[in-house]
Amino acid sequence: MDSFWYSLNATVPVFAVIIVGYLLRRIGLLNEGFVTVANKFVFKVCLPCMVFLDLAQINIQQEFDGAYIGFCAVVTLISILGTWAMAKLCLKDKSEVGAFVQAAYRSSAAILGIAFIENIYGNSGMGPLMIIGAVPLYNVFAVIILTLESNDETVRKDRRRIPMTFLNVLKNPIIIGIALGMLASLIKLDLPQMAEKSIQYLGDMASPLALIAIGAGFEGKKALKKVAPTVVASFIKLIGLTALFLPIAVWMGFRDQKLLALVIMLASPTTPTAYIMAKNMHGDEVLSSSVIVVTTLFSAVTLTFWIFIMRQMGYVAG
DSSP states (O other): OOHHHHHHHHHHHHHHHHHHHHHHTTTTSSHHHHHHHHHHHHIIHHHHHHHHHHHHOOOHHHHHHHHHHHHHHHHHHHHHHHHHHHHHOOSOGGGGGHHHHHHHBBBBBIIIIIIHHHHHHHOOHHHHHHHHHHHHHHHHHHHHHHHHHHHHHHHHHHHHHHEEEEHHHHHHHHHHHHHHHHHHHHTTTTOHHHHHHHHHHHTTTTTHHHHHHHHHHGGGGGGGSSSSHHHHHIIIIIHHHHHHHHHHHHHTTTOHHHHHHHHHHSOOOOOOOOHHHHHHHHHHHHHHHHHHHHHHOOOOOOOHHHHHHHTTTTSSOO
8 A cells, every 4th residue: 555655646746737737728727828838938947947956966976877878778769769660560551650659759758757756756866867868869769750751752851850950959958957967066066045046946847837738738639539559659658668678677776766767768648749740840740649648648547557566566765
């Protein structure tokens, strides 16, 4: 029962705030404009402040784990290439390949993932190290796959998007926040209290505001479209990848925050960015939106299950 309540305490508050956002949108208190602005504000300001301060306040030389970052990167790469190969072989409708692959591997690791870790441990924990290993690959391969698998011949031939993506990864606000936080830790930067408090206030807004925006932007009716590929992609996203790689992570000795961050990387729902990119690059945006809705809905159950299993087996301590 202790493990059961631990897992519920880890997930229920997160999804409860998402439901609040959904209800506020339904009664007209929030609108699409709020969702757009809130997502941009969280991504460009709040999350970078959070990860910067969390990293600046730890001993990065002691906490930095190259093997862990490498594991996150290798697992992400295998997940992407394996899902891509499977989609190319198995999907009858080749117009769905790009959107299917992106939706099946691309987690909401930065926004929703950090919210889970912060809810359990009170800070972003090993989240920034996981982000370093996984998120750049998420972004780069999303552009590569959607370019090569686009339903628009003009997009397929425009390969300039791919090298530009590497530059955009370096300009990612969260990556910049992580880099500055690691630098601040290395040089043992002592921020004035007023500056630290100001950054902390902005960082503290990240999780609740992001969760409200996710709930307000939730559109359940889209889950009824393209049922078969939606179910398969959602299964891969929420269960398949985690069932495959979590035992390997345990065997390699990852525990507690590191193991939890890996579960978030593998099993958190598909990021809403997948829909935006699929739409802009002439992929199957209907399939993308369906997978986002289904994975967001059912991750409340699956994430609780994975955390319960880890806690019950003694791999995650509270």
